[in-house]
Amino acid sequence: xxxxxxxxxxxxxxxxxxxxxxxxxxxxxxxxxxxxxxxxxxxxxxxxxxxxxxxxxxxxxxxxxxxxxxxxxxxxxxxxxxxxxxxxxxxxxxxxxxxxxxxxxxxxxxxxxxxxxxxxxxxxxxxxxxxxxxxxxxxxxxxxxxxxxxxxxxxxxxxxxxxxxxxxxxxxxxxxxxxxxxxxxxxxxxxxxxxxxxxxxxxxxxxxxxxxxxxxxxxxxxxxxxxxxxxxxxxxxxxxxxxxxxxxxxxxxxxxxxxxxxxxxxxxxxxxxxxxxxxxxxxxxxxxxxxxxxxxxxxxxxxxxxxxxxxxxxxxxxxxxxxxxxxxxxxxxxxxxxxxxxx
Amino acid sequence: xxxxxxxxxxxxxxxxxxxxxxxxxxxxxxxxxxxxxxxxxxxxxxxxxxxxxxxxxxxxxxxxxxxxxxxxxxxxxxxxxxxxxxxxxxxxxxxxxxxxxxxxxxxxxxxxxxxxxxxxxxxxxxxxxxxxxxxxxxxxxxxxxxxxxxxxxxxxxxxxxxxxxxxxxxxxxxxxxxxxxxxxxxxxxxxxxxxxxxxxxxxxxxxxxxxxxxxxxxxxxxxxxxxxxxxxxxxxxxxxxxxxxxxxxxxxxxxxxxxxxxxxxxxxxxxxxxxxxxxxxxxxxxxxxxx
Numbered sequence: 005x006x007x008x009x010x011x012x013x014x015x016x017x018x019x020x021x022x023x024x025x026x027x028x029x030x031x032x033x034x035x036x037x038x039x040x041x042x043x044x045x046x047x048x049x050x051x052x053x054x055x056x057x058x059x060x061x062x063x064x065x066x067x068x069x070x071x072x073x074x075x076x077x078x079x080x081x082x083x084x085x086x087x088x089x090x091x092x093x094x095x096x097x098x099x100x101x102x103x104x105x106x107x108x109x110x111x112x113x114x115x116x117x118x119x120x121x122x123x124x125x126x127x128x129x130x131x132x133x134x135x136x137x138x139x140x141x142x143x144x145x146x147x148x149x150x151x152x153x154x155x156x157x158x159x160x161x162x163x164x165x166x167x168x169x170x171x172x173x174x175x176x177x178x179x180x181x182x183x184x185x186x187x188x189x190x191x192x193x194x195x196x197x198x199x200x201x202x203x204x205x206x207x208x209x210x211x212x213x214x215x216x217x218x219x220x221x222x223x224x225x226x227x228x229x230x231x232x233x234x235x236x237x238x239x240x241x242x243x244x245x246x247x248x249x250x251x252x253x254x255x256x257x258x259x260x261x262x263x264x265x266x267x268x269x270x271x272x273x274x275x276x277x278x279x280x281x282x283x284x285x286x287x288x289x290x291x292x293x294x295x296x297x298x299x300x301x302x303x304x305x306x307x308x309x310x311x312x313x314x315x316x317x318x319x320x321x322x323x324x325x326x327x328x329x330x331x332x333x334x335x336x337x338x339x340x341x342x343x344x345x346x347x
Numbered sequence: 348x349x350x351x352x353x354x355x356x357x358x359x360x361x362x363x364x365x366x367x368x369x370x371x372x373x374x375x376x377x378x379x380x381x382x383x384x385x386x387x388x389x390x391x392x393x394x395x396x397x398x399x400x401x402x403x404x405x406x407x408x409x410x411x412x413x414x415x416x417x418x419x420x421x422x423x424x425x426x427x428x429x430x431x432x433x434x435x436x437x438x439x440x441x442x443x444x445x446x447x448x449x450x451x452x453x454x455x456x457x458x459x460x461x462x463x464x465x466x467x468x469x470x471x472x473x474x475x476x477x478x479x480x481x482x483x484x485x486x487x488x489x490x491x492x493x494x495x496x497x498x499x500x501x502x503x504x505x506x507x508x509x510x511x512x513x514x515x516x517x518x519x520x521x522x523x524x525x526x527x528x529x530x531x532x533x534x535x536x537x538x539x540x541x542x543x544x545x546x547x548x549x550x551x552x553x554x555x556x557x558x559x560x561x562x563x564x565x566x567x568x569x570x571x572x573x574x575x576x577x578x579x580x581x582x583x584x585x586x587x588x589x590x591x592x593x594x595x596x597x598x599x600x601x602x603x604x605x606x607x608x609x610x611x612x613x614x615x616x617x618x619x620x621x622x623x624x625x626x627x628x629x630x631x632x633x634x635x636x637x638x
Contacts, residue, residue: 060449062388107629113445114386115628118579121388122621125576129618140614245572249457256450291461298454301447302437 007181014173022166034165038233040274042226044172046247047254047266048179049222053215054252055260056188058195059113063120064251066127067097067220069242071227073131076143076237080136086167086229093228094221101220102213109212128243142238145231164229175222179263191215246290253297259309268308353487358609359602360488366601367498368563370505370594371556372574373581378549381588382525383542385434389452390578391571392459393550397423397557398566399463405474412474413500416558420551427550431543456571463568471565479562497559504555509590521545525588573617580624585634592636
């Protein structure tokens with residue numbers, strides 16, 4: 005399927021889900037749904053670097069909060085419409101991703117992971133000490149009660165939900181398009197054997213930087229509408245560990261090798277958490293995520309998609325993905341120019 | 348800003364004392380990450396567990412937290428051996444330590460934190476010992492015993508570990524694992540067994556480090572996260588796998604943090620470690636004493 009057609013289907017699905025929720029008309033559905041869909045964006049973004057390249061980012065919360073605080077900053081200085089904020093947040097988070105990647109991706113993978121942990125704490129400290137965006141007290145962002153789009157009057161929460169679900173459609177399309185492109189093959193070579201990739205002329209550092217930037221930008225975009233959703237943003241919650249854990253757990257539980265994994269993982273785990281928060285308690289739902297994460301990485305390394313794959317194959321439905329052998333040769337010929345970076 | 352000599356001196360001494368304690372917190376990571384190449388980000392989680400054990404025993408029986416820490420060593424050793432066994436079978440053996448191994452430790456850290464919150468709540472816990480609230484004044488310098496005792500004990504622990512690694516047969520075998528596993532196998536030694544012992548030792552240090560931590564400051568479950576940055580910053584700054592490097596790195600970080608807290612306010616302190624880490628990674632990734 006061509007990416008443009010897939011994009012059309014994804015957007016149509018998003019609009020359909022929105023219309024369905026609109027028809028039901030329960031506000032709670034939008035509030036809970038927003039969080040679940042937000043995790044689709046985060047998990048998909050994480051997977052571009054984590055799943056495709058094999059580099060672990062523990063700083064999802066940092067990129068997410070960066071997007072959120074970009075919104076807060078503009079809300080205080082010069083209020084902009086949310087779509088504009090999305091673009092700015094993408095720029096800011098993408099740049100930070102690029103910078104962190106540039107500093108650490110030339111080293112071993114573990115250093116990048118540790119640096120992303122570091123990034124979250126450094127940014128949180130900066131925000132805590134920056135009074136303009138609320139400091140440690142937090143910032144109130146009063147959202148309008150409704151908004152006019154093309155003459156249709158929408159509840160603001162419905163508008164936010166529409167934005168985030170369209171964003172999710174875009175994120176999933178990007179992830180899928182990467183998977184099928186030269187870029188995706190390059191990413192896969194890095195994941196499978198970085199040394200061999202480097203030796204066959206894959207420009208690994210450049211590819212890793214592209215992945216970090218893209219992944220960071222998408223996470224920032226996920227964060228941009230968040231202050232309007234939550235109404236009151238404070239550093240401890242914006243930089244909260246749940247974002248970091250969820251955006252790692254969801255792709256790993258769903259399966260990291262294709263765009264379907266994070267999608268399934270985030271919908272399942274996100275919904276489960278919403279249910280658990282209401283019926284049990286929010287601490288227990290975090291425990292659930294942690295235990296599921298550890299259980300899945302030990303027992304089912306390829307996630308739910310990996311578990312389902314043999315069954316699907318038996319039913320004659322092959323996964324639309326080239327085998328790893330053709331991947332390696334394709335990327336080697338794709339990026340035959342000698343690489344200038346050295347590790 | 349006017350800076351008086353005694354303020355400066357006290358900040359320096361406080362930094363050195365803090366640094367000694369940081370060395371105890373980091374020494375486990377120096378073994379697991381520096382020598383064995385296992386990125387155990389759950390290490391601070393084990394330390395917090397050590398703190399809570401010290402707290403429980405201290406509150407129940409009034410036992411000195413450091414004695415609790417020493418008694419806890421074998422328990423944590425066993426815990427470490429078990430963790431390594433799971434890690435080895437699930438990830439190292441399958442060659443998946445890069446992505447899933449990291450996620451595994453991250454999950455462990457997260458689980459310990461949430462379980463501690465569920466059991467003990469988010470209240471700060473502290474211990475009672477005769478020296479906790481005493482302060483000795485030497486000239487211009489004030490030595491709070493709650494900092495000095497853990498610092499001295501940390502140095503003892505570090506020295507013991509350094510002697511173990513350089514002077515005993517087993518310690519040398521551990522250093523050999525870091526250099527060449529295959530060669531070790533050719534000498535008819537089992538690298539997995541040696542790594543298990545070394546990792547267990549690294550976790551055992553958490554029993555004592557946790558006891559030190561709760562002597563120095565009140566502890567709540569999520570405090571471990573602050574230490575992730577510190578331990579890795581120190582470990583990388585000092586040079587991977589070098590215990591003297593760890594001590595120097597720890598002292599440096601302690602002094603920098605103490606000065607930041609004294610002159611700019613404690614709210615900036617958490618960023619110091621990470622800033623230092625990013626700086627080290629950018630400028631000299633091999634660290635001060637790195638090979």
